[in-house]
Amino acid sequence: MGRKSNYENGMYQQLMEIMGRLDTVEKEHKQEVGELKAEIADLKEENRLLRQENRLLKDDNARLKSIINHDSSNTSLPPSTDQKGGKPANTYNGRKKTKRKAGGQKGHKGTTLTKAEIEVKIASGKCRHEVKMIGNAAGQKYVTKYVVDLAVEPMITEIRIYADKEGVLHIPKEYRSDVTYGANVKALAVSLYSEGVMSNDRIASFLNAAGNGELELSEGSVYGFCKKLASFSQTSISNLENGLLNQKVVATDATVVTVNGKQNYIRNFSIKNSVVYHAMDSKSIEALKGLYFLKHYTGILLHDHETALYHFGTDHAECNVHIMRYLRKNTEETGNAWSGEMSALLCEMNRERKELLGQGFPSFPPAILREYEEKYFSLIRKGEAENKTTRHKYAKKEEKTLLNRMDKYSHNHLLFLHDFSVPFDDNISERDLRKAKNRQKMAGGFRKESGSEMYCSIMTVIETLKKRKMGIIENIKMLFMGTPAIF
Numbered sequence: 001m002g003r004k005s006n007y008e009n010g011m012y013q014q015l016m017e018i019m020g021r022l023d024t025v026e027k028e029h030k031q032e033v034g035e036l037k038a039e040i041a042d043l044k045e046e047n048r049l050l051r052q053e054n055r056l057l058k059d060d061n062a063r064l065k066s067i068i069n070h071d072s073s074n075t076s077l078p079p080s081t082d083q084k085g086g087k088p089a090n091t092y093n094g095r096k097k098t099k100r101k102a103g104g105q106k107g108h109k110g111t112t113l114t115k116a117e118i119e120v121k122i123a124s125g126k127c128r129h130e131v132k133m134i135g136n137a138a139g140q141k142y143v144t145k146y147v148v149d150l151a152v153e154p155m156i157t158e159i160r161i162y163a164d165k166e167g168v169l170h171i172p173k174e175y176r177s178d179v180t181y182g183a184n185v186k187a188l189a190v191s192l193y194s195e196g197v198m199s200n201d202r203i204a205s206f207l208n209a210a211g212n213g214e215l216e217l218s219e220g221s222v223y224g225f226c227k228k229l230a231s232f233s234q235t236s237i238s239n240l241e242n243g244l245l246n247q248k249v250v251a252t253d254a255t256v257v258t259v260n261g262k263q264n265y266i267r268n269f270s271i272k273n274s275v276v277y278h279a280m281d282s283k284s285i286e287a288l289k290g291l292y293f294l295k296h297y298t299g300i301l302l303h304d305h306e307t308a309l310y311h312f313g314t315d316h317a318e319c320n321v322h323i324m325r326y327l328r329k330n331t332e333e334t335g336n337a338w339s340g341e342m343s344a345l346l347c348e349m350n351r352e353r354k355e356l357l358g359q360g361f362p363s364f365p366p367a368i369l370r371e372y373e374e375k376y377f378s379l380i381r382k383g384e385a386e387n388k389t390t391r392h393k394y395a396k397k398e399e400k401t402l403l404n405r406m407d408k409y410s411h412n413h414l415l416f417l418h419d420f421s422v423p424f425d426d427n428i429s430e431r432d433l434r435k436a437k438n439r440q441k442m443a444g445g446f447r448k449e450s451g452s453e454m455y456c457s458i459m460t461v462i463e464t465l466k467k468r469k470m471g472i473i474e475n476i477k478m479l480f481m482g483t484p485a486i487f
Contacts, residue, residue, distance in 0.1 A: 184473075189217075200226075245297055252302070253433055258440065259449055264280065266278070275460065300316065301315075303317075320413060345372075349372055353417065372417060376410065432463060461475075
């Protein structure tokens with residue numbers, strides 16, 4: 001019995017030792033498992049944060065790529081901002097390449113002067129005609145060749161003003177100074193200022209060189225000529241604005257210029273044969289209210305989605321060329337199909353519109369109008385569906401903004417369908433602003449607001465004269481003599 005009791009005690013002690021060791025191992029295991037769980041939890045949190053950071057970085061990368069890819073082909077930015085591949089500005093544009101050779105195209109009317117046209121000019125008396133003979137003039141047979149040139153030489157006209165019967169001298173206002181410059185010099189100076197985008201000192205230098213150094217024209221004189229012409233042009237500008245008030249559709253746009261280092265604007269109002277420019281310090285509603293034309297205009301304003309302009313006129317048309325640039329950008333960034341299909345639809349609408357317009361139709365038949373509008377809105381619905389799966393947050397947000405705009409302003413984008421007198425785009429206004437853009441790029445803006453206003457007055461007259469194919473120099477001379485050039 002004693003042996004059996006000792007054996008059982010020994011087994012019991014071994015069992016207790018084993019259970020003690022198991023408890024220790026279990027505690028160590030639990031501690032290790034706890035540490036591993038804590039480590040896993042930390043890793044999960046770190047992974048969550050990294051995934052969140054990665055998502056933010058992807059969205060930001062998409063945003064930056066979108067900004068980098070902005071150019072004149074997919075936004076409203078001017079071509080001067082295109083800097084792809086380190087190439088100079090204006091190297092790239094949105095035109096599609098063709099296989100045609102550079103230069104004049106087959107079927108296009110040439111501009112080379114013909115002998116018949118020269119003979120008409122001689123008969124009109126507007127050109128001085130001289131005959132130079134080569135060979136024996138006694139011969140009966142000869143051929144005629146013409147050389148078209150300019151006679152450039154300084155000319156001094158002496159004005160003698162005689163007293164009346166009472167011995168009183170009545171000196172005209174324009175001859176108060178003993179020496180004045182004539183209308184030719186003034187007209188050329190103003191033309192170089194506006195058309196040539198030349199500084200006043202360079203204009204003076206050029207005209208002095210053309211006059212063999214005899215004019216002795218100063219920079220201040222050139223500025224004085226421009227200032228006087230701007231003052232003399234106010235009647236013509238008023239006539240133009242009153243004429244614009246009678247137009248059914250007027251296109252408008254604005255471009256940035258600097259005045260004394262600050263951002264200002266030049267806005268224009270354009271139709272086929274007239275354009276009026278205005279200097280403005282902002283594009284706000286309050287600034288626009290200060291324009292006589294906008295306050296009184298009751299027609300349709302055509303522009304590039306300037307919401308401030310919706311407070312003026314009675315209806316509005318949106319430029320569809322601009323919206324097509326945004327559609328192209330959306331296709332590039334999202335890869336969604338709706339924007340490319342919308343661009344194709346707008347082009348098809350405009351193409352069909354031109355054909356009917358050429359046949360004398362004022363608008364589309366109601367059935368075709370409904371069909372086009374249904375296609376337009378179905379593509380917007382398709383875009384909204386595709387937008388839900390757009391990957392990058394930034395592109396998704398911009399796409400949604402574009403869809404909302406095309407839906408909300410559908411009447412304004414499709415107004416050219418309902419009324420063929422409304423253009424598809426406001427390219428006429430953009431073309432008329434190129435001169436102002438060139439001046440900003442070449443001359444760097446203006447030093448004073450008065451200089452910007454003077455420039456706008458001069459450009460209003462000159463660009464309208466060009467549109468109407470009227471002689472620029474001759475009509476500027478008329479303005480200097482007090483006769484309105486435009487009625």
